[in-house]
Amino acid sequence: MKTIDLIKPDIYDAFQCKGAACRRTCCTGWRITVSKSEYQDLKAKLKHIDARSLQRLPETERTSKMYGEFVLEDETGCSLQSKEGLCQLQLSYGAEALPDVCAFFPRKGLRAGDEMELSLTPACERVLELLMEKEGSLEFVRQNEPLPPLPAAQISGRTAKADWKRHIQLEEFCILLLQAEDISLDQRMALLGLGIHEIDAYYKNGEGHKISSYIDQYLAALSETEDVSTLLPLKAFHPSFLLGNFFSFTAFSSRFAEVLDKVNKELQITVRAGSEPGTLAFSYPTEEYVRRRKQFDEFETRHPFFLENTMVMLFVLEHWASRPSDLHSIWEQYMYACWVYSNLKLALTACIETAASDEDLLDICVILLRGWIHSAEPKKQAIKHFHDTGCDTPAHMAMLVQAGGLHRWKNHLKKR
Ligand code: SF4
Structure with missing residues (x-):
């Protein structure tokens, strides 16, 4: 029997479809x-x-x-x-x-020669439960096993070996940063962006051979920095910025209507014409947001690895930081990851007060991720928007992933 080196998250083999017990089947x-x-x-x-x-x-x-x-x-x-x-x-x-x-579904594979990487999409209810139940960071195991029947995307051609090596190296870099638990996940996401932006520039300049030493230098510099917040912008976007963002690219599809409706009602949103022609401005009572954000922070304390594990799984599933697609560079894909991360937090924050259980919150994640991850349109739209508005810089991404946090937002309000 043909065997192959499989690299898979440690929850992979634990997955079992819930069948008729699944509240939002695939x-x-x-x-x-x-x-x-x-x-x-x-x-x-x-x-x-x-x-x-x-x-x-x-x-x-x-x-x-x-x-x-x-x-x-x-x-x-x-x-x-x-x-x-x-x-x-x-x-x-x-x-x-x-x-x-x-x-x-929900399994996905990427193969090069005798190695295959396996992942699970968090657009599946059971996968999200496993990510939430895990009491620690996801680990990736390498095992020689019989070739699974999964139809996997292939890395092939003359440069396949080098491409695969680079993919694994970038993925390890990404996971290492996302799992650096002595700083907040917002900061980890932002610091990953600083690195990806540089790596992307090496790609574009045909200097891929420099990526390896750049990663070593960047990680060494981070480990010598006492306070990493000094590397990031002081400001974070106001939560109402997030809201405009969320509605602009989620409202176009009826698939999200259920969540949009909830977010709308929960935050008591008012929509009016924006200062620029053809734009909209969103507002809502501050106390509604603040109260729910406190509850969201408690949810994160109860499930300290849920968002981290979900983001790690998404980066591995989508190869956001490790393989440019036909349409997008790794920097553009990273920008989309920031969009998904910040909007997922916003939706969960908005809906947390009336959610009867954590399962209700997972259901919101399922609805959103099905549309955001398994359809090309939101990604295309969000990336275009970042470019068109000049928000396609590491500083903007750092402000986006840190948006809506109570501490930063309150400081922002005091200064105004
Ligand atoms: S979403 Fe996941 S758990 Fe639910 S039916 Fe599909 S595979 Fe099974």
Whole structure:
């Protein structure tokens, strides 16, 4: 049997789908697409169940990898789900009949030669629970095991070995900084940005060979700095900046309506025309935010590793800091990570007072991350916005990830 070196988070093997017990199954909340060969195979099978449950994508969007999609009902999601939340396709033909997206979710793999990295998306309810239950930082283990059946993205070509080595090195750098627990997670995110910005410049200048020594120098400089806050801007964005940010790129999709509505009601938001033509300004009673932020800080004290572990998993899943995509550099991807981080905190802060349990808060994360991580549009929009407004600098990102904290915000108010 072929074996391979697997690098995986220590919660990977503990994952088990909750099945019908999942309150927001992965059969709802996003587009579930299949390849052309899967479409043809499924169409034949679905004749006996419900032929209308699968359709071709519009011609302009159709490719061999993304060819068809399941028809989703607004409330219940995939129309193949039974009343009990069970999949009729699986019930009739067994798990082997499921298309890749259903069979392997929430797992994802990246492979180069005889090594494969595995991750789990926090857009799955059970994965988020595991991230919250973990009493410590995520650890990544390397084990030689049989090749898993997971269809993984491949790093191939002449430079595959060097590309893989760089990817692993950058990922280790990213995890090391995000897990530096003697400073706040906001500061860790900001310091990661200072490093990524430089590394990105090396990439752009064709000086990739300098990245390794730069990382060593940067980490050494950080360890010699007594107070890392001196490396970061003194100011943080006001929470109302976050709100505009959140609404601008979340409001365009009806998938987020449920959370938008909650945030709106909870913070008692007022929207008016902004100072620039065509812009909007948001405000809400200060005390509403302050009270909820205190509760959010308590939530973080109760679950000190939840946000850290979620961000680490997202960076590994999306390769934000380690592999430029066809469309975006690692700096641009890092900016999006800051956007996701700050907006996730804002949404949780807004909804925390009426959340009956931590599970309610995880549900909000599921809704948001399904749209933010598994769809290209919010990322494209947010990155474009940062560039268009000149907010695409490390200082702006540091202010963004530290926005909304009570201490900084109160100082800001006093100075005004
Ligand atoms: S979201 Fe996760 S736990 Fe829920 S049904 Fe899908 S795979 Fe299972």
